Amino acid sequence: MDPIKTAGIIAEYNPFHNGHQYQIEEIRRQTGADYIIAAMSGDFVQRGEPAIFDKYTRARMALCGGADLIVELPAVFATASAEDFASCGVALLDSLGTDILCFGSESGNPTHLQKAADILGGESREWQDLLQAYLKQGETYPSARSLAVAELTKNPELSTLLASPNNILAVEYLKALKKQKSSMVPVTIQRKGAGYHDTKCSGPYASASAIRLLLKQSPESLREELCKQIPPAAFDALQKEGALAAPVFPDDLTELFQFRLLSAIHEQEDLSRFADLSPELASRLTRQVLQFAPFSEQILQLKTKGYTYTRVSRALLHLLLGITKEQTNQARSLGYAPYARILGFKKSAGPLLSRIRRQSRIPLITKTADAAKILTPEAMKVLETDFYVSHVYQSLLASRGRHIRNEYTKSVIVL
Numbered sequence: 001m002d003p004i005k006t007a008g009i010i011a012e013y014n015p016f017h018n019g020h021q022y023q024i025e026e027i028r029r030q031t032g033a034d035y036i037i038a039a040m041s042g043d044f045v046q047r048g049e050p051a052i053f054d055k056y057t058r059a060r061m062a063l064c065g066g067a068d069l070i071v072e073l074p075a076v077f078a079t080a081s082a083e084d085f086a087s088c089g090v091a092l093l094d095s096l097g098t099d100i101l102c103f104g105s106e107s108g109n110p111t112h113l114q115k116a117a118d119i120l121g122g123e124s125r126e127w128q129d130l131l132q133a134y135l136k137q138g139e140t141y142p143s144a145r146s147l148a149v150a151e152l153t154k155n156p157e158l159s160t161l162l163a164s165p166n167n168i169l170a171v172e173y174l175k176a177l178k179k180q181k182s183s184m185v186p187v188t189i190q191r192k193g194a195g196y197h198d199t200k201c202s203g204p205y206a207s208a209s210a211i212r213l214l215l216k217q218s219p220e221s222l223r224e225e226l227c228k229q230i231p232p233a234a235f236d237a238l239q240k241e242g243a244l245a246a247p248v249f250p251d252d253l254t255e256l257f258q259f260r261l262l263s264a265i266h267e268q269e270d271l272s273r274f275a276d277l278s279p280e281l282a283s284r285l286t287r288q289v290l291q292f293a294p295f296s297e298q299i300l301q302l303k304t305k306g307y308t309y310t311r312v313s314r315a316l317l318h319l320l321l322g323i324t325k326e327q328t329n330q331a332r333s334l335g336y337a338p339y340a341r342i343l344g345f346k347k348s349a350g351p352l353l354s355r356i357r358r359q360s361r362i363p364l365i366t367k368t369a370d371a372a373k374i375l376t377p378e379a380m381k382v383l384e385t386d387f388y389v390s391h392v393y394q395s396l397l398a399s400r401g402r403h404i405r406n407e408y409t410k411s412v413i414v415l
Helices: 018-031 055-064 082-095 110-122 125-136 141-153 156-161 165-179 208-217 223-229 232-240 250-266 279-287 295-302 309-321 325-333 347-359 368-374 377-399
Strands: 006-011 035-040 069-072 100-105 185-190 340-345
Touching: 006 018, 006 082, 018 035, 018 100, 018 185, 035 055, 035 082, 035 347, 055 069, 055 232, 055 340, 069 347, 082 165, 082 325, 100 165, 110 125, 110 141, 110 156, 110 165, 110 185, 125 141, 141 156, 165 185, 208 223, 223 232, 250 295, 250 309, 250 377, 279 295, 279 309, 295 309, 309 377, 325 377, 340 347, 368 377
Parallel strands: 006 035, 006 100, 035 069, 100 185
Antiparallel strands: 069 340
């Protein structure tokens, strides 16, 4: 029997904060895990936005905050729906031989989460009929789903459960575990402190949303306030990378997006071929092409009851990054995670890396120069999308006066 016990987390760390360190500490305490593996989003995140700091900075922060190994979620799924995001994270960690899947939730009730996952994953005729009935009444998809679950189970708590972002992801993780027949044992850690959407940095456990808002106001003048929300070692890592002076925000995409949209329409591209861009949304986007509004305002102009802000944001980001429905389907056919790209690890994680090399069912990428030798051509295309996406992000950093090594010259972080 392998004496090493590993726990995995699927995360964005956008940015890494006190709540994330608390989660890692609780995982070790509750599970007795020897090592923590984080499958982390790269330079763009699931909400359809650029990450506040680049992936190497966030990986270093996470390692300093208690993680032992950071692997990158492929960009195609890091920017996808909650279902695809969760499916990719589960596939990646499972392929590395991880023992336990840990995730935060507002609920903290594994029984309720599993019940919701069974209903959503089962897709019974009764469930589908209820869902469609609520959608026809004009409810948004998230609202219709919550109402349908509540009516099906006669349990209003399940409806409330599906209204919270971390609970929704927790349910998707449980669905993915079952669908993929994963042997990972799920463990949920109840979220501590502020809610996901809270925008005030009150108390020691502010939300990532609140911290990003703080950074937008003035990162330098609010350094003392940031220090209260980010663990000391992680904050030192943030400063060491020089990222604090140039955080990236959604509206930094404005010029790139406007150029990409104008070019696509000029070349008469079919916008609906891009992931999350329906023909209706593509038509509306084409009509507003000459309005030249900031990226966030364009999202608001397209947002409707049927198209949430996040759905529109992802659609526009996929157009900007060139991520198509065909690419996404191809990546799904490869099992969501056809490789594991290591962003960083601790020297003390030597036994963990040895075990992964023995047990991993997918190739490990530590040097980009070696990738083409060990990946199939199809998997290499997924990785090349990761490279391209990060180079787009690095161009944003360069426009802010910060230059970092590109994907072909940057080394794995070792602490």
